[in-house]
Amino acid sequence: MTGIDIGLFDYDRHNALYYFIMNADEHLYMRYGGRDARSADSYLDLDSLEIALKMGLERHELYKQGRIERQARPEPFFPRDIPQLKKEILPRRCTECHLIADYQAQEAERAGTLDKRREMYRSPDIRTIGIELDVPKGLVVKEATDAAKRAGMKPGDVIVGVNGTPTLTFGDLQYFYDQMSRDSEQARISVARNGATKELVIDLPQQWWWTDLDHRFWSVEPIIGFSSRPLSAREKKKHGFDAAGFASEVTHVNRGAWMGRWNDLRVGDIVYSIDGVEVNAATQSCETHIRLAVTAGAPFAANVLRHGARMQVRIRTRRRSYRK
Amino acid sequence: MQFETATGRLAAGRRPAISFMAAHLTLMATCAIGLAQEPEIEWINNYPAAIARAEATGKPLFLEFRCVP
Known part of the structure; x- marks a missing residue:
């Protein structure tokens, strides 16, 4: 290179x-x-x-x-x-x-x-907006669900453009879709159907840009040492958390993080605030919020609900050295 | 119609190791033949040379970036 x-x-x-x-x-x-x-x-x-x-x-x-x-x-x-x-x-x-x-x-x-949403979460998955391609056929839509279906996409449509830029391959589609601002609320997808081209306006769901980062090994991604699941609206209401917040229940604490004393989190803890912040308009997942808001390797303070008691937990993150 | 190609190898069904990535340049007879007769593909591992050859022959280029084990 x-x-x-x-x-x-x-x-x-x-x-x-x-x-x-x-x-x-x-x-x-x-x-x-x-x-x-x-x-x-x-x-x-x-x-x-x-x-x-x-x-x-x-x-x-x-x-x-x-x-x-x-x-x-x-x-x-x-x-x-x-x-x-x-x-x-x-x-x-x-x-x-x-x-x-x-x-x-x-x-x-x-x-x-x-901009971690743009640079770290590269190549948003088109399945998130309900586009399943018939891969051997290139850009032929195999199944349209969710946001794509609501916009009028149908099986058999051929995707020929995204936001006005022509696309000939999945590589083109993914690249130009990835160029979109992560603040975008809509995507314009052009499809060829029955000899005519039709532009579909897809309403993007929250976190349309989110992808699993496991295969990327970024050194700018803070390694946090635990897994969690976002609370439902009902659960947030029950505990008195902001409905728009990212309160999440810890489902797994990484053994290495536990042994290395990165944190004192326990399975079942509810993390509802990071460094005093409870709401991030970009996400309702505390893990994603941490990945976006915390610098890799830096510590942060989490407010936690444990067995009905509120407490603050200091959490260390790790920074990958990548393969240098 | 023919292609000038710039890459390593069309490795059907082969999962590349995720380590080093390199750009390679090469020649391919036709797209169909190129896929069917991989050993005959002549890849050019020199970008300026492939560009020059494409210019001389009027062929398009096929450029590959791949992980090199």
Whole structure:
């Protein structure tokens, strides 16, 4: 990756495989790749790859005929432009894509510009809004449920655009969907149906951007050492917590966290406040709130309800060193 | 129609190790042949060379970023 213009070849660096179909002018016809938290292979498929390659050849013919306008090229950006990466990694070894992502996140964290919803929770899962693709067929919708169904999406629709940007592959769809501001309340998905194109406006649910981070190994993600489940509205009311709050019941305390005395949490504790904050408009999960609000490695104070008694617990987080 | 490709290998059914990622560049005969006859794919592990070859031949490029075990 050392000499690659990562400004041009921008993608979620936590993909194990990722492709671009392009030409000698460095005009990108499409992306192929993308994954979800379930598997690195969820959207990798030889049939859909063949479809993409054929479309690539078609696009290339159109380009040569002057029927596709040349793209504006993004500003060049190389791994050497990331100061800590240049200092710590480039002199020693090949630059791993995953490291590029992690060092960029660390740079943003140092600069105070890190938007964890955007940079840490990359590649929102389209299943969260109810889109299940027929993967071998590319962007053909297999099943539409929840928000996508309410917007009018139907099985057999072919997704051809997101927020006005054309999409030819799942890689395109995931990339441009990921570009959306995490404050967005709607997404415009264009579908081809019966020879016509229709734009569907999907109302995004709260936390539409949330994904499981387990496969990412961010060093900017605080490791908190416990698992929890958000309380229901009824449970919050019963305990007198804010209905919009992130009060959550501890369901598991990591053995390492317990032995290392990161915290004194017990299964069954209800964590209802972090450093004096009870409500985060972005989430109703205390775990997600902590991941968003706490700097990796920093301690925080949690207010906890334990056997009817309210108390404060000091919690340490851990910061991953990643694979440096 | 043919492709210039830039990548490592089309590893059908093979799960790559999640360690190092690299960009590779290569040539592929046709998309169908390329998929069916993987050993004949000529991958070019040099980006400028692949661009130059694509320019000379008028073919599109297929660029792969992958984890290298």
